[in-house]
Amino acid sequence: MGPLTQWHIVTKKKEQAHALIQEVMQYSNSVRDVIWVFEMGGWRPDKELWDAVQKASWDDVVLEADFKKSIQNDYRTFFKSEETYKRLNIPWKRGLIFLGPPGNGKTISLKAIMHEMDVPTLYVRTLTSFMGDEFSVRQIFERARQEAPCILILEDLDSIITDRSRSFFLNEVDGINANDGILMIGTTNHFDCLDPGLANRPSRFDRKYNFPNPSKEQRRDYALFWQGKLKDNKDIEFPDDLVDEFADKTDKFSFAYMKEAL
Template identity: 30%
Template structure:
């Protein structure tokens, strides 16, 4: 068998060389019309002789991430560890307790058999240079999978094998896939790490009624694909989390991600140069994902559209072009509730802020932020959840005192959690919490007393100022009255003198 195979290969190589020679001679000796006909015939012959076909699956298509690439990546990860043909493998782990994930290294090949047909996979990478204006050198890596197979399996590859991979990857992701958190870098690109935040709705320190309302809303949202299509709205949901720092906004976001099994895209607006880059980032998100913009009131200045139009009308053309390059409120709203909001499905959009009153009303109207969730100070119910999380206790002798103090003072869940984490001894930790709450109560009383004294002092000062003003006004009134009397007396004296003079003149 081997000599016959070698003979076949040698014959094919000889024939290919002969075809190349014929092509070279034809280019020099034959007219263009005949050359075109010969070239077409040679291409047809080469196509018939080539048995291997290849399908290229790129990671990014245009601005969007290729879902088929992600499916192939997940599917091959389950096949790579069993393949002994590859000399170089890539191994990663989400954490010390997580199982290792074996995947392909660039340039390596792996064979997979589906219904008797062999498919050879290869991971191809190449570096693309970015724009000179981008942050850093702008260079980034472009990845793609290439699958090669016999041409007689082409229809099977497209209609059966690839759909099988997509379905298998969906099942794998639902059961085993770790969640990722993405961050934006280089202007309009995402990079990711594994999300290992353990927060869940069971461990979240929040009022149970409020928690139940959020979970019910999320579950209802994920089941309403046909409903959103029927009413003609983008399949998305917006949440605004507002409240003081340390009230659990980030923990709630992680709990939502873990509950839905959605990846998180943490958008840092200060790292985006223009509305165009913002669109590329947002379109590049996958379906079933969460877009998070934290501290939206202070991460970037988002002016109202009316203000933008007024400034544009007053500025020159150069200033207009510079302003157009910046991220604007309109650019963000076009994705949240405009035409660009339909670029993906089953997405959650979350804005967080410590100061809701500072936000532009355009961000808050229904249809953009559908649910406003107030993250308040620690309640007695939230305290019991934290105590159970950190010390696995449902009740302790200090509970009545602690709960009474929590109702009198303002303390964040983060402050309570920090005290409970200081000591593994439950008694010590809870007594330390009592001390913290008593200190806060004392400080609040002192502040209230100082405020009352300042108010009383202010009232006393105002009273003195009022009395002084009244005395001054009375003094001014007396002086005016005295002057009036003097003027009247002088007037009377002048009349008497004048009368006397007239009398004397008359008698004379």
């Protein structure tokens, strides 16, 4: 069942022990400069991920300008719109799905969002734990409701929402507990395998953003991005013809493959 740590406080005054425990709990819940990650059935603060997020920026994400803008508008507007949702009498929550083949910017876009937004991020890696999926799903949403307004990230949706966890998940998303202020963003490589009840019904996930393999134009932009990055490097020549040649020769490459090639 995994390791178990017990702490004993020895005191004559019960109130003092309680006060201490409260203080410690408050402190540990307010740890700054971390991202809360859910794995093995519990939430833990992750400093490494936080550090990585600090380096992330939309400037380093090469995407079609309109596409990038619409994602940015989406989450920025959501967090500013509590009043509007309330006035229209609809729950102030939203769900997005980032989908597409591996290596085309889903995760780096998430990191850029986390870096930009001044709200807590909760990052779910897996539901798997000896306590079972139902327990995990409950823990996740309980925490998200406490932290709201917040961003709840579910990486690899199709591995998180399975036949086993599906009903618990829907219960938490649609159920009686209000999810006000929660922006849920899920990612997937296999949109087709996702449960239609999740994929095609707004109010759970309201909008999908597709990150396909890049077009020739984007491959060119990516080569230009690298040309810019390397311009002060005296050991490397990156002539303009190479930009076009690169874009020509990388048909069907993902961004991650192009990065490797470069």
